[in-house]
Amino acid sequence: MTPRLLHLKQNVLEKNDRLANGLRLRFRQAGVLVLNLVSSPGTGKTALLESTLARMRARGLRVAALVGDLATENDARRLARSGAPVRQIVTDGICHLEAEMIETHLAASRWPLAELDFLFIENVGNLVCPSGYDLGEDLRVVLLSVTEGEDKPVKYPSLFNTADVAVLTKIDLAEAVDFDRAAAYANLQAVRPGLRVFETSAKTGQGLEAWLAFLLEARTQRLAETS
Ligand SMILES: Nc1nc2c(ncn2[C@@H]2O[C@H](COP(=O)(O)OP(=O)(O)OP(=O)(O)O)[C@@H](O)[C@H]2O)c(=O)[nH]1
Ligand SMILES: [Mg+2]
Secondary structure, three states: OOHHHHHHHHHHHHHHHHHHHHHHHHHHHHOOEEEEEEOOOOOOHHHHHHHHHHHHHHOOOOEEEEEEEOOOOHHHHHHHOOOOOEEEEEOOOOOOOOHHHHHHHHHHHOOOHHHOOEEEEEOOOOOOHHHHOOOOOOEEEEEEEOOOOOOHHHHOHHHHHOOOEEEEEOHHHOOOOOOOHHHHHHHHHHHOOOOEEEEOOOOOOOOHHHHHHHHHHHHHHHHHHHO
16 A cells, blocks of 8 residues: 555544544433444344344334445345334445444434434444444444354454454354354454354344343443443
8 A cells, every 4th residue: 555545544544533432422421332233244234133123122122223235225124124213324335334424324313312222333244344444332243154154253353353242143054054163263262362252043033132131231331331
């Protein structure tokens, strides 16, 4: 990369960090826990969110979602079936979400943040681009499906390295694809030592209660820290 390009990239990331810090402050003041879901395309981000939103709403929790894609409103339509407020962010070719997009869409949504318990952000499916862009989230959740190969954490370390928690998705297919659980865990720990891992299936519901309990506990902890 030439020095000029490097400089430009630094400026873009500095501006993003500034906006993300502003968002984080607003989220904390509102008492909403914000999660940024990242993974390669097709890992099951929307499927996990469909189940998570439906289960949370059934418990009376106040949830909303922003979902990023290069094109189409398909994922927003899927998530809206839960009854939760949802907005699609169409990035028109950009391979990640940026803090400015979150700001713009939150303003347009007019969602009163203080009336939300959880805000989920589904990032654009990409194992590289989203890693450098803070969205002001409390927790970055990286998903890895059993069908995409146990070596992905070590091949794409930057994204896994910035995650706070991992979800191994499509666990119902583990046997069918000879999923090597030990190798997947070893690779996750190699790039992010101590990373907590959940195993879920949006198809059978396996692991979803433990995942939900983790999210509720994370929110309780965050509220205790900020009060
Ligand atoms: N068997 C099985 N299939 C799943 C599971 N989760 C997702 N899928 C399937 O995997 C495909 C992709 O799932 P999506 O939820 O659209 O994946 P995504 O990560 O949101 O994809 P992008 O938004 O395009 O990045 C769909 O056909 C889902 O039905 C699961 O737990 N088990
Ligand atoms: Mg999706």
